[in-house]
Amino acid sequence: MSIRSIHHDTFSMERHYNVPVARAYVAWSDSAMKAKWFPKWEEFDFRIGGREVVSGAPPEGPIYTSVATYQDIVPESRIVYTLTLDMGETRISVSVITVEFESEESGTRLVYTEQCAFFDGLDSIEDHMMGANDFLDKLRAELNPAK
Numbered sequence: 488m489s490i491r492s493i494h495h496d497t498f499s500m501e502r503h504y505n506v507p508v509a510r511a512y513v514a515w516s517d518s519a520m521k522a523k524w525f526p527k528w529e530e531f532d533f534r535i536g537g538r539e540v541v542s543g544a545p546p547e548g549p550i551y552t553s554v555a556t557y558q559d560i561v562p563e564s565r566i567v568y569t570l571t572l573d574m575g576e577t578r579i580s581v582s583v584i585t586v587e588f589e590s591e592e593s594g595t596r597l598v599y600t601e602q603c604a605f606f607d608g609l610d611s612i613e614d615h616m617m618g619a620n621d622f623l624d625k626l627r628a629e630l631n632p633a634k
Contacts, residue, residue, distance in 0.1 A: 496612040499600040502623050504630045508588045511595040512563045514626060515586060524629040525622055535560055539568075549575040555584075563588055572610060579609040599623060 504511050514520045518531045530540040535557050542552040552573045559567040566586040572579050582603045589596040601615055 490607075492607055494605045494608075495603065496605070497600070497602045498612060498616055498619075499598060500616075500619055500623060502597045502599070502627060503591065503594060504597060504627060505594040506630045508563045508590045508595045511597060511626075511630060512588050514630060515566060516560075516562075520629075524625040533557065533560075558583075574609060577609065578606060580605045580615075582615070597623075 514524065516533050518533070521531070526541050526543065528539050528541045530538055532538055537557050539555040539557075540552065542550055544550045553570055554573075555568045555570045557566065557568045559565065565588065568584050570582045570584055572581075580603055582601050584602075585598075585600045587598040587600075589598070599619055601619065603610075603612060603615060605611060
């Protein structure tokens with residue numbers, strides 16, 4: 488019998504984008520805009536109860552599939568979704584993710600918070616933080632291109 492375990496963790500990241508909240512929000516909610524900075528998906532249905540499905544594999548590695556299900560959407564204010572992550576046929580984590588948009592003089596303050604449950608030592612907070620940093624930096628490059 489294998490030993491089963493669960494580890495809970497939470498992290499938050501903040502970014503500032505030099506665009507109005509409406510533009511930052513559309514970058515998350517519009518499929519054409521999101522395709523410019525986020526990995527390609529097999530499904531994108533941005534509405535409460537809708538899903539976003541992404542899968543991929545590293546060279547010679549298993550296929551990873553993430554399924555986001557939108558739980559709450561307040562335009563230009565917040566997006567809340569649950570995210571399951573599978574490695575092949577094995578579920579390795581489940582998260583609740585909140586993306587908050589706040590207007591500032593210089594543009595938008597975005598707060599990304601992820602509450603995670605990691606299963607059987609197969610996933611980690613470090614991997615999720617690395618992934619979030621990567622796509623939030625890609626969003627910055629899309630919204631604030633170098634001149």
